[in-house]
Amino acid sequence: MDAIQLSSLDNVAVLVRRLPAGARVSLESGEVILDRDLGLGHKIACKPIAIGDKIMKYGVSIGSATQPIAPGQHVHLHNMQSDYLPTYTLDVDRLFRGVSTP
């Protein structure tokens, strides 16, 4: 088992171990191929998701899609957002690149 779908209502599954791009992941809805390296705890789509669709995890909405998302694609800040509050992130790589290579 590489990913778990926490509720039958969900359109995302959670990776239970670190996996490289190209890895084949078996889901109840069929096999998908990862589009990037992903860490434990990250989400992938297990169904096709359209812009504006609710992202469902634990059987409830955790936000809305801002991009169309295909099964197997990473679901995160680049293609979904909160319906409540913006998410603040610190891009450490970019901060360090900004210092060392102007």
Next chain:
Amino acid sequence: MNCIRNDAFLRTDGRKGIRNTVAVVYLVECAHHVAREIQLPFREVGVHLLGFGGCYPNDYSFRMLTTLCTHPNVGGVLLVSLGCEGFNRAGLLDVIRRSGRPAELLVIQECGGTRTTIEQGRVRIGEILRQLETVPRAALTVEELVIGTICGGSDGTSGITANPAIGLAFDRLVAAGATCIFEETGELIGCEQILATRAATPPVAAQLVESVEKAARYYATLGHGSFAPGNADGGLTTQEEKSMGAFSKSGSAPITGLIKPGDVPAVSGLYLLDVVPDGEVRFGFPNVNDTAEIVELIACGSHVTLFSTGRGSVVGSAISPVVKICANPETFRNLAGDMDIDAGRVLEGRGSLPEVGDEIVALVQRVAAGVPTASEALGHQEFVLGYKSFEPVGPACHPVSTIHM
């Protein structure tokens, strides 16, 4: 699992401690160094440092220090004042002495300065420690135990391993008659309707929903939720996703009531601690970090705090031990020395959630019986207290016992 130990520390209000700590308390940042120097030689023998940094008085911080200094895990107190700060030192000293605890006050400006206050303070601590040897002992049952829970450094594993395992442990503890407290209404944003279905009564349901709506308004004004960059690195994307994971710590028992910092539930059950201040946004973020939330859980009487972490927090706490429950198996391997329980093993097929839940209950009993947690053994004694403003909980709620002031 009824009787936990026969030699718990009996206090005059009938509550029982699982530790017999001496608190050295600075009443303004200007007295912090002196208080820390007084405490330093006694750090390994159960003398903890806490305090309030602000110079200006605040009802919340006064109430917090009165409930913390009369917490059942605290046996005696030394207050350290500079002398010109606004904190009501005489009022605090009076409350602690009336609780039957040995308590002393040193005012640096009246003691001849730093060096002499440190010398006098260390003598007083020696005297208080000797008095603590004769504290009455009594049997402690699980019904008398108060257990708080918090998550910190959450990631995508928190909500599927450690948090639901804590929820299972809470279900067992509540069923056994203990008092369990979960918190951070800002981390329930998005769960308010599900939360309402768990309320013991309709008025409590309305209060729960209102408390989360207040948190949403508060955080919206600040423009920042209860969400740190590490949460996103760990796979969490939105506040409501983090909330659903956090909510699972509460288990499945009915929610008896809503409490605010410093309220000690008088009746056993499961409580939500509303940490978000009332009224307009005044003093900044509701809680500046995890420790501020742990301190509020302790002010509500928590003997032990169950701390779920995915990214890997290492904090402990002054006054009450913190049990570290690690959600992420990679983090557990990386920070094993800081963790008490490997909940993430569930993801690697090395156990089930009910097994981890049982392990948490068993560890709570051992810690209550005197066994140190990982953070306690490592000397962690984090403490922070800032400014806030609260209105008392409304009449629709349940009884809470308040410290007589």
